[in-house]
Amino acid sequence: MKWLAMGAVLVAALAAAIVFGPAHVPFTDLARSPIVWELRLPRALLAVLVGGSLGVAGASLQSLVRNPLADPFLLGLSGGAGLGAVLAIALHLGGPWALPLAAFAGALLALGLVFRLGLVGGAELDPRILLLGGVAVGAFTGAVTTAIVSLAEATELRNAYLWLWGGLSSASWATVRLIGLYIPVPIFVLLAAARPLDLLVLGDESARYLGTEVASTKRRVYLAASLLTAAAVAVAGVIGFVGLIVPHVGRGLVGGRHRALLPASFVIGATLLVLADTLARLAVAPRELPVGIVTALLGVPLFVLLLKRWTAA
Amino acid sequence: MDRGLILDVQDVRFRYPGATTDALGGVSLELRSGELVALLGPNGSGKTTLVRVALGLHAPLSGRTSILGRTARDWPRRDLARVVGVVAQREDNLFPQRVRDTVRLGRYPHLGPWAVEREEDRAAVERALERCDVTGLADRWLWTLSGGEYQRVRIARALAQQPRLLVLDEPTASLDVRHEMELFQLIRRLVDTEDLGALLVTHDVNLAARFADRIALLCGGTLAAAGPPPAVLRQDVAEAVFGWPLAISSFEDRPQITPLRRDR
Numbered sequence: 001m002k003w004l005a006m007g008a009v010l011v012a013a014l015a016a017a018i019v020f021g022p023a024h025v026p027f028t029d030l031a032r033s034p035i036v037w038e039l040r041l042p043r044a045l046l047a048v049l050v051g052g053s054l055g056v057a058g059a060s061l062q063s064l065v066r067n068p069l070a071d072p073f074l075l076g077l078s079g080g081a082g083l084g085a086v087l088a089i090a091l092h093l094g095g096p097w098a099l100p101l102a103a104f105a106g107a108l109l110a111l112g113l114v115f116r117l118g119l120v121g122g123a124e125l126d127p128r129i130l131l132l133g134g135v136a137v138g139a140f141t142g143a144v145t146t147a148i149v150s151l152a153e154a155t156e157l158r159n160a161y162l163w164l165w166g167g168l169s170s171a172s173w174a175t176v177r178l179i180g181l182y183i184p185v186p187i188f189v190l191l192a193a194a195r196p197l198d199l200l201v202l203g204d205e206s207a208r209y210l211g212t213e214v215a216s217t218k219r220r221v222y223l224a225a226s227l228l229t230a231a232a233v234a235v236a237g238v239i240g241f242v243g244l245i246v247p248h249v250g251r252g253l254v255g256g257r258h259r260a261l262l263p264a265s266f267v268i269g270a271t272l273l274v275l276a277d278t279l280a281r282l283a284v285a286p287r288e289l290p291v292g293i294v295t296a297l298l299g300v301p302l303f304v305l306l307l308k309r310w311t312a313a
Numbered sequence: 314m315d316r317g318l319i320l321d322v323q324d325v326r327f328r329y330p331g332a333t334t335d336a337l338g339g340v341s342l343e344l345r346s347g348e349l350v351a352l353l354g355p356n357g358s359g360k361t362t363l364v365r366v367a368l369g370l371h372a373p374l375s376g377r378t379s380i381l382g383r384t385a386r387d388w389p390r391r392d393l394a395r396v397v398g399v400v401a402q403r404e405d406n407l408f409p410q411r412v413r414d415t416v417r418l419g420r421y422p423h424l425g426p427w428a429v430e431r432e433e434d435r436a437a438v439e440r441a442l443e444r445c446d447v448t449g450l451a452d453r454w455l456w457t458l459s460g461g462e463y464q465r466v467r468i469a470r471a472l473a474q475q476p477r478l479l480v481l482d483e484p485t486a487s488l489d490v491r492h493e494m495e496l497f498q499l500i501r502r503l504v505d506t507e508d509l510g511a512l513l514v515t516h517d518v519n520l521a522a523r524f525a526d527r528i529a530l531l532c533g534g535t536l537a538a539a540g541p542p543p544a545v546l547r548q549d550v551a552e553a554v555f556g557w558p559l560a561i562s563s564f565e566d567r568p569q570i571t572p573l574r575r576d577r
Binding site: 068212 | 368370389390391392393394395397398399401403404405406407408409410414418419421422424426427470474
């Protein structure tokens, strides 16, 4: 029942994303309109893939670092991706793929750095060291990014700034295809780790005594969740709060078992981002807001609500 | 091979990386099915370290430790979790979870990554809940439980693993008299009826003496004494180990210690 309802809400959100937009498309023309086929549909599908990825990555990382406040960007990925993207903009790298590739490369670099820090002194991806490493790498890349932006020209600065708040306006069938082929691999790895993730929540020692090879599981989960996030940030910029909020909503709906939680987080994340993107396109039409602003405006009140429920309990 | 022998630790030495002294300096310990062995000793005497080495988390510098005839370090963790259930000293679950769901985690060693829970898994969970008297709590959230209830739930989870060996690391720490007695009686009952052996790390010398078949008394990483409670808890040995004057009395033919006042 819950799954049917979640699916129905996602379908409704998709329908809204296709029907509504700054350009008026008569209802009867929807099926033939190039605006729908070339703009709205690929964009809505990209929102599904990106939002779903952020939801799954967020749920996995929260359990990996055993912290309900973790978010896929907490581990320094957004800083790395931002630096890559801003470099591509400042250096006028041409071509439709320059920016996403540079952002992806930056995210991978940050991922590698934090991962390496997490293994220092045989720490085996200790959550505290991962979080500190993520903060350190984020602060460092943030400083370099700001340095570049402060030296850039006005239009470049605006582009870079907007990118940092996320957006799906670059969506095309090519990006949908690429992301659609890419994300099943890390998602499969995370789903295969669903049971060990249930145990990791109890802490390393209990997880080990319940049969988990803790070190290798953590490495697999960390890499898969980060690669998922890196792809999302490469095509859509830094979209905050999805990875933080969605797992909590998921836990409330289907419980804490990752076999249910991970798929639920994908569906909820997809729904949230499709809705947020539709709002971002409509709110100030014909211009549009960076979708990260909408997710933050929706996410923060939701987050406060969740906090209230926790403290009440 | 000795068929009842579950845990066999022979003369193990262990030192933590960077430490200048051995945490364990040649300790031996055997545990058979149907036996409750209590591991006693002052803080820092090596009890938890011995458990970790015995269960293959740390490799000993010398000596050997085997579980059901196989070297502890050679057991894949999942296979080991099907024969050894551990209630570790510390565990904090930050995410909300219900009692039955946490006990279900005990079945994971028996399930592949994609396998669906079978009827026997559900039956094992219900049986473990019932054996530990927590069936009535099954639908409660973990964070609504008292300390004693929570420990019984964790023992139920270990029991759901259907282990041959149950290891409990200070399960009664900070419990009141009633909950402590309930837990000791539960452990004794499980050992007597479930075809398993139990290794119990505890600070409660008197309850250990009343409930355990044998006591291993650790001091500074070596065994000060081991054997049936009356043989181990002799005044000279116990006073030396705990570094405090004691009186030894007897209750139900088991030795009981009473710490004496010491003039400054």
